[in-house]
Amino acid sequence: MVDATHGPDAHAAEFPDVELYHPRSWWTRYVFSQDAKVIAIQYASTALAIGMLALVLSWLMRMQLAFPGFLTFIDAAAYYQFITMHGMIMVIYLITALFLGGFGNYLIPLMLGARDMVFPYVNMLSYWTYLLAVLVLVASWFTPGGPTGAGWTLYPPQAILSNTPGQESGIVLMLVSLILFVIGFTMGGLNYIVTVLQGRTRGMTLMRMPLTVWGIFIATVMAMLAFPALFVACVMMLFDKLLGTSFFMPALVEMGELLPHDGGSPILFQHLFWFFGHPEVYIVALPAFGIVSDLISTHARKNIFGYRMMVWAIVIIGALSFVVWAHHMYVSGMNPYFGFFFAVTTLIIAVPTAIKVYNWVLTLWRGDIHLNPPMLFALAFIVTFVNGGLTGLFLGNVVVDVPLSDTMFVVAHFHMVMGVAPILVIFGAIYHWYPKITGRMLDNTMAHLHFWVTFLGAYLIFFPMHYLGIMGVPRRYFESGDISFQPPSAHDLNIFITVMALIVGAAQLVFVFNLIWSIRHGKPSGGNPWRATTLEWQTPETPPVHGNFGRELPVVYRWAYDYSVPGAAEDFIPQNQPGTNPPHSEAPRKRKGTKP
């Protein structure tokens, strides 16, 4: 982020807050920076860059499924490596890192009226540990045997057996990379949580925080408690792989040879993995929920419907998501009563989630809807999340899950609900906050092209995939060959999906081009182009300089959603604007409960 209008040390000495860190050189300003905004951009750029790699991997997989043998360098081993890396990168290194490391770092201090995170140095370490984790992951391509092909769930025993690609060193690097990610994330997560709890400006009570912050806050708390499970699983698997222990590895005969392992439990790994893995779904969904609430409210010029309910729903979803993990393990041979318990908890989560969806729709109801790119993406998210959630009701039931479990239906379900949906929010959020980050608007034509191709294309990819799944087309297969139960039309559908995937992927290049092009050529945006109420739009400079708010921190006088207040001069009242809302006759309820 280059700010040409302000000298580097314009504000360095002005703040009364002596403990604020001040950069002294180019290196500490832009590279080893402790400013949350710079760290946010570092996180986001790294995540988007590694995400492009995962996108290309998905292209290659689709090519193999539609045109087997066309790309000769894709053999079975390569295919499994692509699957593994695509899944792991997208879930952990792209979406989690971008939502929490990217948006969390940028938005938490700005939205709460803080100068920075509470532990800036630890925050910086968090990014560099994350980058190291990414580099270790990428490094596995350059080792003998390549990256691991164990699938993103890394289930033992196959993850470390000799016929799995990448078992020489790829799996070790993968586990080390995950361990580093967890350590790095814990450092960042401490910052996000403690900043929300302790770093808010005067008047910013918890119930005045924008829902974006609520979503990121609860997601971070969940991540802090859930990631240790991944950490433990990875460390124990490293022991199994490198030291020959038998935490997860049962007695096995491989190529006629008895392996040193004995008596371990692969199911133990599954429990640990999914104890992390299911909260992970909501770790990416809750920030998306929060951001979408803010986008919808701002671009429909209406206060969010049921703010309290939205907050409670976020908290309840966060808590419930810790007691549903075994619904990923219905086919692991567990006790049917367990399955029943986990099916019940799984379906209960639909209640708070549905409350959120209704509230979004009711926020839109009779709103002044501006169909600009952030709003389009937000609307697309709601539709997509509902669609993905509905197939979740299928899969949450044990009897339906068992036949569908190993089919493309599951692939379609989780891509809709935790792939496409959160990424639509990421796009919407980038279109929304890019003007604040750079001071310029993204190009609108390119944005609309990007939106329509991505949104319609994603449906054309993943809707047909449900049908493939119901037909019984298995997932994870390198090639299906001549299987009698698959009609020829299944293959035609596969070709169609691949063509759509290539087109949607290409549309992302338009987005990346727009991001880079608009830094210099975009329309200047001014400080508050969306006429929004939250504090990040009220900074004296755009982009916000070091310290965010100039000499005085803003004081908060109202909640974050005072849009279209009847009788007010403008259709939005910023959070830091003093004074009470004008009384008016049409809404008598507003006056009844007013506390002195």
Added chain:
Amino acid sequence: MSVVVMFFAIIAGLAGWWLARQRLTVKPWLEQGVIEGVPDFAASRDPAKRVGLGFLLAVIGSLFALLTGAYFMRRELGDWQPLPVPPILWFNTAMLLASSIALEWTQRAVRQRNQTQLRFGLVAAGLFAITFLAGQLFAWSELAASGYLVDGNPANSFFYLVTGLHGLHILGGLVALGWAGIKAWGRGGVDSVRLNVELCATYWLFMLFVWMVLLSLLAGWASDFVAFCQQLLS
């Protein structure tokens, strides 16, 4: 998994208790004007650091709760052969306890603004902790020498895993303690190190507690206790 469930029930209870006091039932759309009661970060960063440590301990607690859960699940699988507890563990436990007591004593010295005692306390705590770590390494070499290798039996593997991870956490604590030491010998005086000592003492107490739990696990009492509870229930 019952250990994990218990741990998370405690965390959920704490979170619920805290949330219940946060006025989550107010109607923010009706309230205009400044509402006081938000922590003033510019005035003091100490509360933020305390809260930060609290969450770090929750994460570490989650880590060891999950390890304990895994320990019990793996233990049920039949090939488990408990290993003898090396006697030096008792000495190590005493060292960790002494280290923790030394830090409590240092805290008292800070309150009395006694710089000599403060420095002495920090050195003592550090030395005791280092002795603890050395003792743990000795326990490893002793076990290895008598044939209890890491890949021999899951009981051995767990022993090395949990003591290793616990040791790494003590090592991390020693870095923080070293930082407190640097400040104690610096020009800032006793007051500058007050919070460091306080946080270290809390961390040490927590790691001592974790060690007690782990030791009861490794010595087999925890298993006896669980078996006893299961008997009561069935």
